[in-house]
Amino acid sequence: MKLKELPRPSSTYIRVKCRDCGAEALIYSHVGSVVKCKVCGAVLAEPTGGKARILGEIVKEPSGAS
């Protein structure tokens, strides 16, 4: 069986867990503005001009590990 290899997009979504309340959020990897936790308001990601700086705990990075 052959697996089709998908082209990796330059931007993607990252699942981040809030360090304060444990809520999970799906964050765009290249956010244009600060992303806050919907539950407690803690900052989860900051824009840097390129890839977002993730301040929460990254639960799953979609980097294609088998």
Ligand SMILES: [Zn+2]
């Ligand atoms: Zn929170």
